[in-house]
Amino acid sequence: MEDRNDIDYVFYNVPPEEEMMFLMASSGKTNRAEFIAKYHRQGHLGAGGFGSVFAGIRRQDSFPVALKFIRREDVRCQKVICNGRLYHIILEVALMLRATGPGPVGHSSAISLLEWYTLEDMLILVIERPDHSQDLHTYRHRKGGCLPEHEAKMILKQMVDAAADMHAKGVFHRDIKLANTLIQQTPTGVPRVRVIDFGCGSFSTEMPLRSFWGTRIYAPPEWFEVKSYSACPTTVWQLGALFFSLLHREEHFSTEEFIDNRTQISPTLSRETKILLEMCLTRDPKNRATLEELQRCPHLQ
Numbered sequence: 001m002e003d004r005n006d007i008d009y010v011f012y013n014v015p016p017e018e019e020m021m022f023l024m025a026s027s028g029k030t031n032r033a034e035f036i037a038k039y040h041r042q043g044h045l046g047a048g049g050f051g052s053v054f055a056g057i058r059r060q061d062s063f064p065v066a067l068k069f070i071r072r073e074d075v076r077c078q079k080v081i082c083n084g085r086l087y088h089i090i091l092e093v094a095l096m097l098r099a100t101g102p103g104p105v106g107h108s109s110a111i112s113l114l115e116w117y118t119l120e121d122m123l124i125l126v127i128e129r130p131d132h133s134q135d136l137h138t139y140r141h142r143k144g145g146c147l148p149e150h151e152a153k154m155i156l157k158q159m160v161d162a163a164a165d166m167h168a169k170g171v172f173h174r175d176i177k178l179a180n181t182l183i184q185q186t187p188t189g190v191p192r193v194r195v196i197d198f199g200c201g202s203f204s205t206e207m208p209l210r211s212f213w214g215t216r217i218y219a220p221p222e223w224f225e226v227k228s229y230s231a232c233p234t235t236v237w238q239l240g241a242l243f244f245s246l247l248h249r250e251e252h253f254s255t256e257e258f259i260d261n262r263t264q265i266s267p268t269l270s271r272e273t274k275i276l277l278e279m280c281l282t283r284d285p286k287n288r289a290t291l292e293e294l295q296r297c298p299h300l301q
Helices: 017-022 032-038 091-098 136-142 151-168 221-226 231-247 253-258 271-280 289-296
Strands: 007-010 039-050 051-058 063-071 076-082 087-089 113-118 124-126 131-136 181-184 192-196
Touching: 007 017, 017 076, 017 087, 017 091, 017 271, 032 039, 032 113, 039 063, 076 091, 087 091, 091 113, 091 124, 136 181, 136 231, 151 181, 151 192, 151 231, 151 271, 151 289, 221 231, 221 253, 231 253, 231 271, 231 289, 271 289
Parallel strands: 007 076
Antiparallel strands: 039 051, 051 063, 063 124, 076 087, 113 124, 131 181, 181 192
C-alpha cells in the first residue's frame, strides 16, 4: 500500500468520535479464514482500475453484499493529522466511513461499508448490496437509451443532494457517472439513488488538484486546459455529464467533444432542462453553478 495522492497531508481538528474513524481506517481485520467462513462469494459484478467486485452473501443470515478485492499494491493510502496525531489511513475505507456517517446500513445515499480485511496480498471491502437495484447505465439501456425529462430531473435532484452531503462531510467522489450510480426500486414506487465506488475519491478541500484519478472522459474542462481542477466545480460538471447522459442516446458523454461542440444539448429538450444542463456544463468553473445553487434552482424542485 502506498501514498498516491495530490495532497501530502490532510489536517483535521474534530471531536473524539470522529477521530475514531481515522483510527478504524488505519487497519482492518487480518484473518482470511474468518472472511471465508463468514462470506460466500458469488458472480462477478464488475471491475475497475482499482479492483474487482463480486456479489456475495453473509452466510449467517443470507444478507446480500458486494465484495471488492483490491490488490495490495493498488490500495491508496493517505496521511492524516487529526487532533495532532498522525494516521496512515486506507483512503477508500475512510471516504466511505465519512460519506455514510453514523447510522444503520443503507440510511445514506452513499453505499455502506460493512467491514474490511487487510490481508497480506489484498484489501477486501465488504459493502452493502441493495436489493432491487441496478446501475444507471443498465437502467438507461433498459429504458430505451434515454429517460424522460421528469425522471432524469428526479435522479439529478437526488444526486445533487447526495453530492452536497458528501462534500459537507469532506468527501470528493471524483468519479460520478452512470456506472457508479445505483437506482434502487422502493416500496413507495419512487426510485432511490445510491452512490458507489469511492476508489478514485479524495478528501474534499478548496485547494486545486493536478492529478486526475477519475474517468478521463468526465474530467472537467479546466483539467484538459490547465491541468488543474477543484473538488466542488468538478462534481457539478460530472453531475451535468450524468444528467446529459440520461437525456441523450449517445453511448458516452465526453468533455472534450462537448467543449469542442462535437456533442451538443438536444434542441428538443425543454427550456428548464436546458438551463439545468447549462448551469452544470459551463466551461469556466468560476461561472459554473455551485451545489447549493443547484439545490435552490426552481427547475429542480
